[in-house]
Amino acid sequence: MAVTALVGAQWGDEGKGKIIDILAEKSDMVVRAQGGNNAGHTVVADGVTYKLHLIPSGILYKNTVCVIGNGTVVDPAVVLAEMDELAKYGVDLSRLKIDARAHVILPYHISIDELSEAARGSGDIGTTKKGIGPCYMDKAERIGIRMCDLINLSVFREKLANNVKIKNDIIVKLYGGKPVDFDRIYNDYTAYAERLAKYVCDTSVLVYDAIKAGKNVLFEGAQGALLDLDVGTYPYVTSSHPVSGGFCIGAGVGPTLIKDCIGIAKAYTTRVGKGPFPTELDDEIGDRIRNLGAEFGTTTGRPRRCGWLDAVILRFAVRVNGLTGIALNKLDTLTGLKTLKICVGYKKNGAELRDFPSDISELEGCEPVYEEFEGWTEDITSAKSVKDLPKAAMNYLKAVEKLIDCPVKMVGVGPDRTQNLEMR
Numbered sequence: 001m002a003v004t005a006l007v008g009a010q011w012g013d014e015g016k017g018k019i020i021d022i023l024a025e026k027s028d029m030v031v032r033a034q035g036g037n038n039a040g041h042t043v044v045a046d047g048v049t050y051k052l053h054l055i056p057s058g059i060l061y062k063n064t065v066c067v068i069g070n071g072t073v074v075d076p077a078v079v080l081a082e083m084d085e086l087a088k089y090g091v092d093l094s095r096l097k098i099d100a101r102a103h104v105i106l107p108y109h110i111s112i113d114e115l116s117e118a119a120r121g122s123g124d125i126g127t128t129k130k131g132i133g134p135c136y137m138d139k140a141e142r143i144g145i146r147m148c149d150l151i152n153l154s155v156f157r158e159k160l161a162n163n164v165k166i167k168n169d170i171i172v173k174l175y176g177g178k179p180v181d182f183d184r185i186y187n188d189y190t191a192y193a194e195r196l197a198k199y200v201c202d203t204s205v206l207v208y209d210a211i212k213a214g215k216n217v218l219f220e221g222a223q224g225a226l227l228d229l230d231v232g233t234y235p236y237v238t239s240s241h242p243v244s245g246g247f248c249i250g251a252g253v254g255p256t257l258i259k260d261c262i263g264i265a266k267a268y269t270t271r272v273g274k275g276p277f278p279t280e281l282d283d284e285i286g287d288r289i290r291n292l293g294a295e296f297g298t299t300t301g302r303p304r305r306c307g308w309l310d311a312v313i314l315r316f317a318v319r320v321n322g323l324t325g326i327a328l329n330k331l332d333t334l335t336g337l338k339t340l341k342i343c344v345g346y347k348k349n350g351a352e353l354r355d356f357p358s359d360i361s362e363l364e365g366c367e368p369v370y371e372e373f374e375g376w377t378e379d380i381t382s383a384k385s386v387k388d389l390p391k392a393a394m395n396y397l398k399a400v401e402k403l404i405d406c407p408v409k410m411v412g413v414g415p416d417r418t419q420n421l422e423m424r
């Protein structure tokens with residue numbers, strides 16, 4: 001396995017947590033490198049469901065070092081709550097490392113996320129309102145507060161005082177919101193800093209040393225390719241880089257060090273939040289997928305929009321991530337549908353678009369072009385090998401491989417760590 005990157009190949013929630021947990025058993029280190037607690041990664045192990053937002057999904061194994069890299073944004077209250085919750089299950093958290101350069105989410109980021117979304121009215125993005133975008137804005141503006149600043153009291157006090165002044169102007173004068181209180185933030189966050197200080201270090205060194213020592217290192221993607229700030233469905237995207245290139249910057253490692261890149265996808269497509277979704281099903285099939293697949297957001301509880309598998313999107317994910325394989329989850333959710341459809345291209349004004357457009361306005365007036373496949377009725381949730389799958393399910397998987405020109409390496413037939421079939 002050596003050095004493997006796992007990325008979301010659609011709009012997030014593809015089941016990354018499950019696959020990472022499975023591969024983490026053989027990993028020495030699992031690294032998160034972008035995003036923050038906008039992510040919600042579910043791991044079902046030994047009958048317990050864990051919902052992780054910031055702590056890497058490798059934490060459940062005793063010997064795996066878990067890194068929150070420099071490219072992430074860290075809400076200290078959230079990470080501490082997650083640590084406390086894991087400690088209840090006897091998880092040893094001394095293996096957790098947080099990069100000194102990771103930016104800190106503060107209450108004014110959350111407030112501005114909420115207020116700016118409200119001000120956009122029906123043109124909102126549908127963010128998770130966790131302060132992610134405003135925190136990355138401060139990073140780009142070079143006024144952000146990093147973990148190394150948070151644990152240095154005098155630096156923190158000075159930077160916080162400056163930022164509270166600027167942000168309260170924005171909150172009050174621009175949005176008519178309620179100002180944040182310096183003393184309260186300072187007191188709360190210095191208490192968080194005291195607890196978190198021992199986890200803060202230069203994780204780029206740890207990751208590099210582990211790779212050089214020949215250890216198995218897994219990069220855990222959050223969100224998905226279409227939510228990438230640069231190549232995704234802008235402006236309906238997140239504010240970081242969920243594509244594989246994001247690991248280089250967000251974990252401080254060079255691209256030549258990453259060997260394999262596996263894209264995680266669902267056997268259909270979902271999206272939470274606003275923005276284009278060509279294969280969306282606004283009918284009883286969409287409702288059926290949502291109910292059978294329990295498609296409700298892990299972080300916000302919002303119902304996820306559901307639709308057919310889109311090979312145009314997956315080809316895009318193969319290209320922008322350099323995928324060497326796909327893990328296709330939730331095949332079980334499609335059981336019982338008589339006919340399955342996969343979108344193979346988009347039709348516009350009589351012409352067919354094979355590649356996902358760089359400008360989402362080009363999607364207006366596009367009609368998905370579908371190929372149809374026979375469904376299956378057999379319960380596949382206890383399949384132990386792909387040989388146990390019905391012929392129609394195998395045909396579906398082979399069609400996916402052909403349409404996206406990338407091998408399907410794993411197939412998910414249920415949420416548990418044991419419900420994962422090796423394809424090759």
Ligand code: GDP
Pocket residue numbers: 008012013014015016017018039040041042043044293294298329330331332333411412413414415416419
């Ligand atoms: P992530 O953000 O990519 O880690 O995905 P989420 O955890 O937000 O959402 C994926 C959901 O699908 C979770 O509830 C998982 O437990 C569940 N899941 C993952 N793989 C499978 C699968 O193969 N079959 C079924 N039925 N559920 C799955």
Ligand code: IMO
Pocket residue numbers: 008011012013014038039040041125126127128129130131132133221222223224227236237238239272273274298
């Ligand atoms: P995981 O890692 C699905 C979406 C939000 C919104 C957009 C911007 O669990 O797959 P943000 O709060 O990041 O500024 O919101 O991105 N979004 C996700 N959708 N899964 C996620 O993470 C997401 N993280 C952000 O719904 O549309």
Ligand code: MG
Pocket residue numbers: 012013014039040041042298299
């Ligand atoms: Mg999720």
